[in-house]
Amino acid sequence: MKQVLITALCSAVLLAGTLALIVSGEQERLQRDTAIQAGKVIEQGARLYGLHCRTCHGSRGEGVGQLGPALGDRHFFTARLQEVGWQSTLEEYIVSTTTHGRLMGTRPIYAGNGLNAVMPPWHRSSGGMLRTDEIADLTAFIVNWEATATGKLELAVLALPEQNLQDPRTIARGEQVFGQHCARCHQHHPDTASASVGPNLGNIALAAAGRREGLDALEYIRESILIPAAHRPDGYTAIPEEQECGAVLAESELAAVIAFLSR
């Protein structure tokens, strides 16, 4: 009987000792596990980045020409949120961008072709291939670039293929772009008199040739698209300030619409 009592007491002391040991170390254990888990999440994010993001954003986040902006530079961590007017945190910006994709580029060089999204949506709910937890992993990996982010990188401009302005496909594409971006203010009829905000551009190829000293028709049209107020003909004072014209076009679209207009 006495023996049993002593054994019981010993067991109780052993259990109490074990528990005391665990209780005293639990806070540190939580911190360690949290750090390990954060590390594992970044490792997993790096794997996913290598699989899905590297092609457009560069394998070290340096960005690739006109495909995708750098994610590992200082600009991304200091200026991007203001640039796009994002009110919340950078993490949420990355999660949101990855989840839903971006229809418009953050800067003109990423403007896309107006038909496809600049960045496709990646979450399954939007037709992508990533789960919520995978997007969280990716976000943790991208945010981890902050400490070693380089200065604002100069993006190398990709050499674009020369556009043949006589190619009927280019002209057809230009007509399409004109319809999407220019037709709100301009008409394109050879004969009718203008009755819209901007001049009728049906005969612009002829008219543009001698209008400015030292500019041929193509250069004149190009400048007018990029800066609508640069060569304003008399009588057209109402160019809306917010109208960007050329700023939303990709270089290829700009060339196509010039080809269409100078035909």
Next chain:
Amino acid sequence: MKHRQSFILHMRPRSFDPAAVSFANTYFLGFLSIFFLVLEFVTGAVLMVYYAPTPDAAYESVVRLSTEVPFGRLVRDLHRLGGECMIVVLVLHMLRVFLSGSYRNQYHLTWVTGVLLLVCTLGLAFSGYLLPWDQLAYWAVTIGTSIMDTIPGIGGEIGLLLRGGPEFGAHGLLRFYLLHIVGIPAVMLLLLAVHYYRISRLHGISLPVQRQQALPGGAREKRPLLPDMVLLDLTLSLLALALLILAVTYLYDAPLEHHADPQHTPALTRAPWFFLWLQGALKLGDSFLMGVCLPLLCLAGLIALPYLDRSPRKPIRQRPVALALLLATCLALAALSYLGLPRFGVHPNPVAALLEEVAPEEGRSPLHQISYADLVQGVYEVGDTSQNDHGTFSRWLNRLSQSVAQLTEQGFPDARGVVLVEDWQEAFKRITVRVHWQDAAGGRQPMSAEKTVYLHRAVVTGGSPLPERGN
């Protein structure tokens, strides 16, 4: 008598036959089974508070147990290890009963309920296996339930019913969760009530045959419930609990692999150890015969045992057939389990095997064992002894060079290895292991294969903060 009104005293008689509670006769295995059952109920109830049974949230909620919930990992480890221990204890309990021939006479039904309790426990282990919703769980259970599909006729329907669809998703997870926390435990409690009642109230414990004969009933001095028996139970519980807690603190971690991904079958799928024998059997033959008929046959044999073996009780030494049968069963289980190991019967490409060893899909890679500070950025030719000043990393490179050298003998002429260590981010490195060789068959074309490991310092050091050394 007062105790007739007391439920607890009704469950636990006031006094016990000393032989029925001596370690030499029972090894306390019945008591330990109940101990583990109670432990599983208590820890399981705590886990239920934090667990979310949906595919989107399940994994995250299990991760949170170790990162956010105080003592969360302890409780999860206890639940997992406790469950595995329970299976061991139940099997040992059954072995003891078999060896002492205690399933005979009036103990038929006790034996049958005991066998069913073991089946229920395996069912609990199987259904609980899925709940963390990691790759390990998802694929083991997917393979497990796909056995059901092979039953002719109704198999497809059973599989659909279990999985809630052609593949596991939200419905399947919820079904397994409900089976785990309600369905199987409810059945188990009923079975346990019968099992326990027959022992404690009807027949008493079945003693080894020598002692049964030596002591005529009624002449023995009894041990009282209070304080003897209660103290004994308490001591055993405290001791077992303390040992378990020590084990999960220092020796055992419940595994958690990457989040389940139905689109990505892992390179190795491995059944839990208590189902390895089944995995081994499946490698031997038809899924229906080996996966459904064989286990059912075993179960039927176990249940029918007391009805088939009607000879009078004898010590095990005088039952050669039973002993031979037992040994054969144990050997067969061991052999099948060995066959069930993933490395058996699969011969991967040696280069792929080497790379998988260096950069395994799941778990920590060997590179995670290397001291982080020794991984200096650079390009390392494997076998080049001039770069030998990087401590643990150099030692690892030397071991790797031996494995690469063996590739040449395995049909990969001129095999060379290159390891690239790059600082990728702060406290984060990318290590690429590449193997080059000359294609023996196709005109000695240069070939190569590579795998990448990403290393975060916190994972390497086990989360403890390091003094700043270089990067």
